[in-house]
Amino acid sequence: METRTFHLRTPARTAFMNITHEIQTILDACPADSGLVTVFTPHTTAALTINENADPDVVKDLSYKINDLIPKDETAYRHGEGNSDSHLKSSLFSPSLTLVFENRRCLLGIWQAVYFCEFDGPRTRTVHVKIIEDK
Amino acid sequence: METRTFHLRTPARTAFMNITHEIQTILDACPADSGLVTVFTPHTTAALTINENADPDVVKDLSYKINDLIPKDETAYRHGEGNSDSHLKSSLFSPSLTLVFENRRCLLGIWQAVYFCEFDGPRTRTVHVKIIEDK
Amino acid sequence: METRTFHLRTPARTAFMNITHEIQTILDACPADSGLVTVFTPHTTAALTINENADPDVVKDLSYKINDLIPKDETAYRHGEGNSDSHLKSSLFSPSLTLVFENRRCLLGIWQAVYFCEFDGPRTRTVHVKIIEDK
Numbered sequence: 001m002e003t004r005t006f007h008l009r010t011p012a013r014t015a016f017m018n019i020t021h022e023i024q025t026i027l028d029a030c031p032a033d034s035g036l037v038t039v040f041t042p043h044t045t046a047a048l049t050i051n052e053n054a055d056p057d058v059v060k061d062l063s064y065k066i067n068d069l070i071p072k073d074e075t076a077y078r079h080g081e082g083n084s085d086s087h088l089k090s091s092l093f094s095p096s097l098t099l100v101f102e103n104r105r106c107l108l109g110i111w112q113a114v115y116f117c118e119f120d121g122p123r124t125r126t127v128h129v130k131i132i133e134d135k
Numbered sequence: 136m137e138t139r140t141f142h143l144r145t146p147a148r149t150a151f152m153n154i155t156h157e158i159q160t161i162l163d164a165c166p167a168d169s170g171l172v173t174v175f176t177p178h179t180t181a182a183l184t185i186n187e188n189a190d191p192d193v194v195k196d197l198s199y200k201i202n203d204l205i206p207k208d209e210t211a212y213r214h215g216e217g218n219s220d221s222h223l224k225s226s227l228f229s230p231s232l233t234l235v236f237e238n239r240r241c242l243l244g245i246w247q248a249v250y251f252c253e254f255d256g257p258r259t260r261t262v263h264v265k266i267i268e269d270k
Numbered sequence: 271m272e273t274r275t276f277h278l279r280t281p282a283r284t285a286f287m288n289i290t291h292e293i294q295t296i297l298d299a300c301p302a303d304s305g306l307v308t309v310f311t312p313h314t315t316a317a318l319t320i321n322e323n324a325d326p327d328v329v330k331d332l333s334y335k336i337n338d339l340i341p342k343d344e345t346a347y348r349h350g351e352g353n354s355d356s357h358l359k360s361s362l363f364s365p366s367l368t369l370v371f372e373n374r375r376c377l378l379g380i381w382q383a384v385y386f387c388e389f390d391g392p393r394t395r396t397v398h399v400k401i402i403e404d405k
Contacts, residue, residue: 001404002304003372034137036173036267038306040370042379044322049226052179061212061219062226065205070335077331084331091319091332095382096368098231100175100265102138107263109177112230128377130370132306133405134136135268169272171308171402184361187314196347196354197361200340233366235310235400237273242398244312247365269271270403 001030004129010121014067016051016059020106020113023129027101032133037099037106040128045086045120047093048127053113086120093117101131136165139264145256149202151186151194152251155243158264162236167268172234172241175263180221180255182228183262188248221255228252236266271300274399280391284337286321286329290376290383293399297371302403307369307376310398315356315390317363318397323383356390363387371401 004026008017023039039048052058070085077084097114100107108114116127139161143152158174174183187193205220212219232249235242243249251262274296278287293309309318322328340355347354367384370377378384386397 003370003377034265036171036265036306038368038370040368040377042377042382044320044328044379044381050179050230051222051226055214055216057213057215058179058219058222061214062223064211065209065219065223068211069204069339074335076334076338078327079325079331080327081325084328084335087321087328088332088335091321092227092362094229094364094367095320097229098173098175098233098368100138100173100263102265107138107175107177109179109261111179112177126379128370130304130306130372130404132267132402134265169400171306171400185314185365186357186361190349190351192348192350193314193354193357196349197358199346200344200354200358203346204339227362229364232364233308233310233368235273235308235398237400242273242310242312244314244396246314247312267402269400 001131006127007124008116009124010118013121014063015118015121016062016115018113019116023114026129030131032131033104034102035134036132037101038130039097041095042126045083045090046125047090047095047117048097049093049115049117050112051115052111054111083120089119136266141262142259143251144259145253148256149198150253150256151197153248154251155248158249161264165266167266168239169237170269171267172236173265174232176230177261180218180225181260182225182230182252183232184228184250184252185247186250187246189246218255224254271401276397277394278386279394280388283391284333285388285391286332286385288383289386293384296399300401302401303374304372305404306402307371308400309367311365312396315353315360316395317360317365317387318367319363319385319387320382321385322381324381353390359389
């Protein structure tokens, strides 16, 4: 199926936004029964990940600890835009994520959600979703 | 080929377990000659990675250093289950890993093995393997 | 299409080398219109990532900060080759990266490039590129 694209508005410099529903909705509109779903964001200060969907404190702790490890400002940074930390976080979390689907449902665990990771917001961001059908 | 699933028992809170053989065995049972193998674990405190298969000290050093960077206990963590560190490690290592195969063999380097990464064990864990055939 | 392979020479212990052109050239030689491109490096002290292609200070800052977080030498490392840090960096950045292409072009953002990440160079390194055509 041709790549589908959606946009979202992020609320803060660091944010984790649950996009599982958006991905499943795209999958629902695809006739394929099983295959791969590659989710890709075309930004260098954002990423995609999977983590817990139940307790919102989990993503708060992710935000706290990644910002503790990689602070926004360091005197050694040379890049002039003040977001060198965001670029490193984007690479470590990765802007590409591949899911498996079977019987038209993503094979996510009961506690798993797909999150868009914002590391230099607030901004309007783009997400591409490519479905590859199994034979 | 329909997704194949296997389970494993992890021995400690942090552990790296070589699952290359399990993946190749699933590939051996598939008629496809070449394509992609997506390995996916449906947990939010575990992950998958590739690293050295020769010296067992390499994965000991991975365990040491990731736990040094992201300790189990921090006063700032809000999540009440005592495994906020495990959730961050899961996102940084990623629960999804895509391999390439050609002539029915994964194109791994001579020193590479696929590892299941346990960050909140010991537990019984699940791994899904989806093979997508090339045309 | 059968997996394509290319090699590159890295210039330093830590280096980020733009390989977007090499990947697009392989895609140009493939008749497929759309699908996935999985890029894979068969090494345990190197990786692949996506990051900014414009200001070369961004990858300098990536190098600085990842080496600050994970220094080459720590007394706790047991592995005798002096590159335990390189192995951890390889796992965190990942040796596997999946891109989406449509109309024969990778769907990269305007600021995105694909980088080979060297964490234990200088060395001669290998990169595999597998293209999976959409139906």
